[in-house]
Amino acid sequence: MMTLDELVGAARGLALGARWEQATGLLDAAAARLPQTAEGRGAGARIALAAAEIAVDSVWYNGNDEGAARLSKVDADALDDLGRWDLEFARFRSTYYAHLRQHAPFLREEGQRFVDSAPDARRLGWAHMYLGLVYDNVLEERVDAPAHYEIALANSGDDPLLRREAQRHLGDHDHDAGDHADALARWRDATSAGAAMGMVAGTLSQQILLAVLARDAGDEAGAVALATEVLRWSEAIGAGRIAGQCRNFLAGVDPTQPPPAPSE
Incomplete structure (x- = not known):
């Protein structure tokens, strides 16, 4: 019989493979069969949290923003201390996405709160990762972001997904600085780290960045060929x-540049 950890792991594997609906469907089906006991309540909270985290992550790829709704249904009182930290951090990540490209200074204080309260190195790395993203994409204070990404990378340890995120965004800063050699090295490393975890959508998103560098190097045919295949897969x-x-990208837009600010 599958343990709770194995169930959550299987669902996360499906999500990494771009099977987001199957992942949450598996968790929902398991939750529906739990007994109405204290133990069942605790297991249900963990399952609901995992499904919510998957929904929060998947919005970056499929645009189906059901993360906030799922987060609102997690029974926080049935989680342990680590689970409650993860729940609050997932809510923070969902709020970050909702305020992307908006000026929301409160997210800096929220991000710092998670940095200060992180219970272990991996969670500290993710807290710094998102604080860096806040500086980059919400506050537009890009000069302050790389230091947080470096801390995230230093704390990635055995978490290839955190390594991928840190290298992806550090490479973006290298690219903007005109250091295409370092950008290429970082983006290749990010691609490999995501692929090693079976991260289909994330690996495709990295390939677009490699197409950007091909275009920058004057290899337009290679850039178009790569982007065309990524489009087919996506x-x-x-x-x-x-x-x-x-x-x-195929129309000539650089995806590493921010979109125009929304009109008031």
Whole structure:
């Protein structure tokens, strides 16, 4: 019989493979069969949290923003201290996404709160990762972001997904500084780290960045060929946001540059 850890691990594996609906469906089905006991309540809270985290993560790729709704249904009182930290951090990540490209200074204080309260190195790394993203994409104080990404990378340890995120965004700063050699090294490392975890959508999103460098190097044919294949894959797995990036790239748009600020 599958343990709770094995169940959550299997669901996360499906999500990494771009099977987001199957992942949450598996967890929902397991939750529906739990006994109405204290033990069942605790297991249900862990399952609901895992499903909510998957939904929060998947919005970056498929645009189906059901994370906030799922987070609101997690029974926080049935979680242990680590679970409650993870729940609050997932809520923070969901709020960050909702305020992307908006000026929301409160997110800096929220991010710092998670840095200060992180119970272990891996969670500290993720807290710094998102604080860096706040500086980059919400506050537009990009000069302050790389230091947080470096701390995230230093604390990635045995978490390849954290390593991927840190290297992805450090490479973005290298690219903006005109250091294409370091950007290429970081983006290749990020691609490999995500692929090693079976991260289909994330690996595709990295390939677009490699296409950017090909275009920068004057290899337009190679850039177009790579982006065309990423578009084909993205459409096939339902990763609509990546597919949109590919179409924009093929139309001449640089996906490493921020979109225009929304009009008031």
